[in-house]
Amino acid sequence: MDLLEHAGKRVLAAHGVNVPVGHLAVDVERAVAAGEAVGYPVVVKAQVPVGGRGKAGGIRVADDPGELAAAAEAVLGLSIKGHVVRKVWIEEALTASRELYFSFTFDRAAKAHLGMLSARGGVDIEQVAEESPEAIHRFHVNPLDDFSPADAVAAVDAAGITGDAVEPLVELLVLLYDAYVAEDADLVEVNPLAVVADGRVLAMDAKVVLDDNAAYRHPGWEEWRDLEGLDPRERAAREKRLTYVGLEGSVGVIGNGAGLVMSTLDVVAQVGGKAANFLDVGGGASADVITAALEVVNDDPAVRAIFVNIFGGITRGEEVANGIVEALGRVDLRSPIVVRLDGTNAGEGRAILAGHESDRLVSRPTMLEAARTAVELAAS
């Protein structure tokens, strides 16, 4: 789960990380009230789940209520990389004397946590990484070990950061690691990490990505679930616990396993079609899950044909076939279904489907043939 800036900051603040004072607002009136509470000057920041807000006009400074009202008016409703701004974060405007970059994430290659610290934080950090990778100090933390103040001192030193900021920075890095681990985060990134005039070091922005697999031990996360930014199709799928990504084409794709579904998109493209979505029903999908998946895909008006591509391991063929048959009875499917079924109990599954074969339900023996049929049906 990607947290918006305001939620990320609240998570970090709960672990003792310094963040600027701020309030959330959903309209101009509440934005002005938030400005009074925060004290001028303030920054109005669009709350969207993508980067590049500043360059898109989603971050503005206001010195008084009039300016704040105008800024909030301009930012609310703005579309940033396809995300309409529905919330703004009104925050005290602070002047940074130095802007640093810091993040904790997991490094697949090293199989350890990776910390990255740079004295050259700010909007161009990816450019810094490309042009002068040595300007970003990288260090690993074994998942079994603590990240101690001594480790933080070493990291700060290696990043070439000196002066009065060192002490508060060291304290902050330790707190950020605590937050990263305790909150089951995939990513904690602060850019910029600002040193301000009074010597404090604050998280001026916060990108926190929480691990959905750990949601069961964090009941508080429900509060952060910001569904407003989601595509309505993705929202419906999430409610049914399916992995869904909406795309632009007309062939609805349902499969088991991320690799197979990705591969299905590739094969559909190869035979000249375009997938309407990515939908992974996961391992061991039952008839109910298959029915739910068909419902979600069927609700997409752009879908003209549905390609169900199942290669069974933990998913059993007869369960998939039963789900399809059940869905045919339960849901008014607008589009024909093309099924390719193989693997565990595929014979049983195919036998079930054979009893229901029609122009609305077609079975094909291979992935390529099924993709061709689905693309033809979608075009007809």
Added chain:
Amino acid sequence: MLLTRRRAARHERPGRPLHECSWRRSRVSILVDRSTRVLVQGLTGSQGRFHGLRNRAYGTNVVAGVTPGKGGTDVDGIPVFDTVAEAVEATGADASVVFVPAKAAAAAVIEAGEAGVALVVCITEGIPLHDEARAYAHLTRTCPGTRLLGPNCPGVISPGKANLGITPGEIALAGGPVGVVSRSGTLTYQALHELTRQGIGQTTCVGIGGDPVPGTGFMDCLRLFQADPETRAVIMIGEIGGTDEEAAAEFIRDEMDKPVVAYVAGVTAPPGRRMGHAGAIVSGGKGGAAAKIEALREAGATVVLDPTELGSSMAAVLR
């Protein structure tokens, strides 16, 4: 009945130390074989029972199950123990397949490592990242004789010999000469299916799993296949994300003389919604399907763009 079974198990392997790393010994196939003694963690659950019994029906030497609180019972004649240590002590199991639910799976993996199990195959998906990272680090630090495969993987099958996990055994063909290593579960089955249709057998098929902390990676498997006299060629199936395929490409270029046929899923995958810069800084432009395909081609691998071509392409390579 149970007692007889346990005594018989002990009797078969007198004096063999529990911590011996059986996968390192020279064998006909890599990782597992007919003699591998398998315990199933979570055998009494629905997935564990279904696949554990399927594995046994395939011919795998399934000697025990482990479910805390169910010790002393049995699943279709397979004795169940409360702990892995008890199961190992009683049956001499040297490999484990984990079907334990995600909340408890990391602890189950650690338990197997501490009990001296040489190969732990974790099928469970949905394990929290930090649990997975700690379990891997724990095994590395304190159980160096244990190899972890997975989590979130289909397991390992040496056709005709042993099947540990959820791979449908009937789609595999015994006799070699092709080794398969894959990050994607379902595409692994696809590859086996295509090879079998071509009449090409497999030595061993390893699903390394798609999670962020795979216990065994492409390179580990490629190294094992390169050293395995029965394996003449290898199929490798990658996915977008991470840089493991790029690292594997370097290994293929520098250290392999056996031919490799590769497929990478996700050429048309939409770029994931990405927050933050850390991912981009770490990958430095790598990680996309195109970069992986190029790296593999440059390393001398044959790359196919459709997974159903894996079989025919391998047939051409072997000719």
